[in-house]
Amino acid sequence: xxxxxxxxxxxxxxxxxxxxxxxxxxxxxxxxxxxxxxxxxxxxxxxxxxxxxxxxxxxxxxxxxxxxxxxxxxxxxxxxxxxxxxxxxxxxxxxxxxxxxxxxxxxxxxxxxxxxxxxxxxxxxxxxxxxxxxxxxxxxxxxxxxxxxxxxxxxxxxxxxxxxxxxxxxxxxxxxxxxxxxxxxxxxxxxxxxxxxxxxxxxxxxxxxxxxxxxxxxxxxxxxxxxxxxxxxxxxxxxxxxxxxxxxxxxxxxxxxxxxxxxxxxxxxxxxxxxxxxxxxxxxxxxxxxxxxxxxxxxxxxxxxxxxxxxxxxxxxxxxxx
Amino acid sequence: xxxxxxxxxxxxxxxxxxxxxxxxxxxxxxxxxxxxxxxxxxxxxxxxxxxxxxxxxxxxxxxxxxxxxxxxxxxxxxxxxxxxxxxxxxxxxxxxxxxxxxxxxxxxxxxxxxxxxxxxxxxxxxxxxxxxxxxxxxxxxxxxxxxxxxxxxxxxxxxxxxxxxxxxxxxxxxxxxxxxxxxxxxxxxxxxxxxxxxxxxxxxxxxxxxxxxxxxxx
Numbered sequence: 194x195x196x197x198x199x200x201x202x203x204x205x206x207x208x209x210x211x212x213x214x215x216x217x218x219x220x221x222x223x224x225x226x227x228x229x230x231x232x233x234x235x236x237x238x239x240x241x242x243x244x245x246x247x248x249x250x251x252x253x254x255x256x257x258x259x260x261x262x263x264x265x266x267x268x269x270x271x272x273x274x275x276x277x278x279x280x281x282x283x284x285x286x287x288x289x290x291x292x293x294x295x296x297x298x299x300x301x302x303x304x305x306x307x308x309x310x311x312x313x314x315x316x317x318x319x320x321x322x323x324x325x326x327x328x329x330x331x332x333x334x335x336x337x338x339x340x341x342x343x344x345x346x347x348x349x350x351x352x353x354x355x356x357x358x359x360x361x362x363x364x365x366x367x368x369x370x371x372x373x374x375x376x377x378x379x380x381x382x383x384x385x386x387x388x389x390x391x392x393x394x395x396x397x398x399x400x401x402x403x404x405x406x407x408x409x410x411x412x413x414x415x416x417x418x419x420x421x422x423x424x425x426x427x428x429x430x431x432x433x434x435x436x437x438x439x440x441x442x443x444x445x446x447x448x449x450x451x452x453x454x455x456x457x458x459x460x461x462x463x464x465x466x467x468x469x470x471x472x473x474x475x476x477x478x479x480x481x482x483x484x485x486x487x488x489x490x491x492x493x494x495x496x497x498x499x500x501x502x503x504x505x506x507x508x509x510x511x512x513x514x515x
Numbered sequence: 516x517x518x519x520x521x522x523x524x525x526x527x528x529x530x531x532x533x534x535x536x537x538x539x540x541x542x543x544x545x546x547x548x549x550x551x552x553x554x555x556x557x558x559x560x561x562x563x564x565x566x567x568x569x570x571x572x573x574x575x576x577x578x579x580x581x582x583x584x585x586x587x588x589x590x591x592x593x594x595x596x597x598x599x600x601x602x603x604x605x606x607x608x609x610x611x612x613x614x615x616x617x618x619x620x621x622x623x624x625x626x627x628x629x630x631x632x633x634x635x636x637x638x639x640x641x642x643x644x645x646x647x648x649x650x651x652x653x654x655x656x657x658x659x660x661x662x663x664x665x666x667x668x669x670x671x672x673x674x675x676x677x678x679x680x681x682x683x684x685x686x687x688x689x690x691x692x693x694x695x696x697x698x699x700x701x702x703x704x705x706x707x708x709x710x711x712x713x714x715x716x717x718x719x720x721x722x723x724x725x726x727x728x729x730x731x732x733x
Contacts, residue, residue: 206670208623216623420604423564424665425594426621427587514566 228437246446249399251453253392275340281365284309284337288363301354306340399496403442404504423514436501443497447490516542516704522572532558533728545699547715548708550725556708560675565589597666599676605650612646618669636668655682676707
């Protein structure tokens with residue numbers, strides 16, 4: 194029930210909490226659509242802002258996708274070196290076959306690939322320069338090789354495994370370039386950190402772009418804000434349309450980013466797959482799935498809201514009726 | 516309803532806009548605020564709605580001490596006041612209806628109520644047929660009247676008007692004045708700042724006369 198203020202006959206109706214809640218909901222509902230149509234009135238400016246936000250969002254996301262897909266276990270073989278086990282017996286012999294099955298049964302070993310002398314010769318021949326050298330031999334000088342990939346990626350575990358293998362029969366020598374492995378790990382870590390740092394910077398950039406765009410809008414609507422405050426509008430009331438604008442700017446930017454990312458992934462997918470296959474890998478670039486796409490839009494919208502709250506509030510509070 | 520107690524207002528330039536101003540308005544009182552240009556009438560009104568804070572002294576609006584009021588409570592206070600300023604302060608990007616409806620929307624009145632109240636306010640100032648028009652198409656006097664409609668639409672207990680009849684012809688001025696008198700009779704506290712001494716003479720009411728920032732006998 195509403196109360197009436199006792200000032201004689203001219204009563205100002207004081208609204209109940211329920212009325213005010215309804216009004217708040219009504220304001221939000223109305224703003225959801227009206228802010229978008231207000232933005233669309235200057236559709237060229239809007240498109241530009243959306244494109245800029247899209248670019249700023251798509252770069253870190255693309256890098257994140259790249260990192261994630263490289264990091265996945267199945268694809269490690271592209272960049273992870275194997276332990277090379279040079280055999281003393283031919284690849285078809287019983288000793289070698291027995292060795293291969295023993296190794297395959299070991300739990301520390303993930304994969305054992307046998308490269309026969311003939312295959313080794315073929316591979317070497319493909320590399321320029323070696324063809325002439327090999328031709329000088331009347332027989333194939335190359336031994337059979339086993340490429341052993343361990344489950345663990347830790348240096349200590351791999352060294353232990355190497356010693357264990359070395360004790361078996363049918364082996365001429367083993368090589369594992371630990372230093373190379375360390376270097377690779379460091380490089381990967383650096384790339385990961387650069388990606389994260391750039392990602393954070395770009396996301397901050399998005400927040401700042403949106404904040405800046407909104408500040409310009411506020412300047413253009415200064416008179417309106419002054420009048421609303423004169424008539425008793427709160428800071429929250431005044432800020433609400435700008436938060437919705439931020440939401441739409443971020444959402445549209447997210448959509449643009451989605452388009453850019455999907456296009457980039459499609460554009461890159463063929464050459465990447467070709468390269469992967471040359472490493473005998475079945476690595477493939479995957480386009481963004483449904484959940485990931487939603488997450489991207491949510492990220493854009495979220496950044497938009499953050500951008501509007503962070504930079505706009507201070508500016509709005511400063512504007513007072515005059 | 517509105518009390519000034521030994522109020523001083525000094526600007527950064529060193530000017531004393533108001534000095535030792537004291538008065539008290541009861542609910543339903545009708546007062547003319549007179550004085551030459553620069554006497555401090557506008558400053559007084561600004562202090563009354565917390566647009567500025569007094570340098571010294573207290574301003575009490577409906578019992579609230581404006582100097583001690585935190586900034587976040589000011590909007591609530593302003594909703595108790597209807598202001599009519601000389602420069603209309605209309606929004607030109609929306610219709611007359613939307614302009615008048617503004618205080619009601621801010622307060623959160625339901626749309627049906629807003630419609631009936633806005634129409635009532637517009638009819639009181641004689642602009643019922645201009646509801647859908649845009650302020651830019653109205654004359655100065657009509658814009659002034661829209662401002663008045665907006666100031667009264669939410670039935671505030673205090674009405675402050677700074678030269679409300681400045682753009683109006685004598686007949687219209689008298690109509691608007693009688694409107695203000697009606698409000699006062701209904702219990703609204705009304706303070707009108709004006710130069711127009713003819714108007715002041717015509718209407719029997721209290722007078723608060725300012726000269727160089729001080730309250731003096733007229």
